[in-house]
Amino acid sequence: MFFTLPLSAATISAIGGSTWSNTPPALGPSWDGNPPGTAVDILSxxxxxxxxxxxxxxxxxxxxxxxxxTLLTEVAGYAGSNQLGWAPLSNLATFNPIFDGPDSPIMKQTIAPLEGWAFVINTGGGDVFSSSSIDRFLAMRSAGSTNGWSVGVEDLRSPTDYDFNDQIISVEAVPEPTTSLLMGTALIGLALLRKRYTKR
Incomplete structure (x- = not known):
């Protein structure tokens, strides 16, 4: 018998004084028209x-x-060349691709970083990181959610159309079995097995 518990560590962390607000930022105008509108419009x-x-x-x-x-939608002039990936906070120069230019919504990838990490967007003009670039990644969630988020990506450095719909992705923390619980379950199983054979 196996039980799974969510790892409390698998979560998002605000940086540089960022806080959750129920007031959306003033986005736009979108160069891509309305519809589709901004990320806030699309995820309304x-x-x-x-x-x-x-x-x-x-x-x-x-x-x-x-x-x-999961890549939910991509409304970008650079959709064919945008690269979204992740990088460990200890070495942001290490780019691990998630979605490449030719990828189309809806597409899902599973990643399992062993340390803290940030999203990276590369549009050919250099890498931009969610951990150190203000005003380029918009994290969103249903009120109080601790294991699921949406992220809107703005791929332009300057000027920007400020719509954050160039890529819209969902991020879901996957529950994993804890090591101690698995070990305990295994020991119980061995004890029951030993008891069964002892009775014979």
Whole structure:
């Protein structure tokens, strides 16, 4: 018998004074038209909290753990060349690809970083990180959610159309069995097996 418990460490962490707010940032105008509109428009009714710093999308990272990352939509002139990946906080130069330019929604990848990590977007003009770049990644969630988030990505450095719909992804922390619980279950199984053979 196996039980699974969510690892409390698998979560998002605000950086640089970013805090959750139920007031969305003022995004737009979108160069891509309306519809589809901004990330806030597209996810209307699905999210109601936004990670902001001074009223604009703030910085964040994630802790070690297993995550399902799904590309929900991509509305970008650079859709064919944008690369989204993750990098460990200890070495942001290490790019681990998640979605490449030719990838199309809806597509899901599972990643399992062994340490804290950040999202990276590369549009050919250099890497931009969710952990150190304000106003480029918009983290969103349903109120109080501790294991699921949405992220809107703005791929332009400057000028920007400020719509955060160039990529919209969902991030879900995957529950994992704890080592101690698995070991305990295994020991119980061995004890029952030994008892069974002792009776014979």
């Amino acid at each position: 009714g699905q999210v109601d909290e936004y990670l902001l710093s001074g009223g604009v999308p703030g910085m964040f990272s994630f802790s070690a753990g297993t995550y399902n990352v």
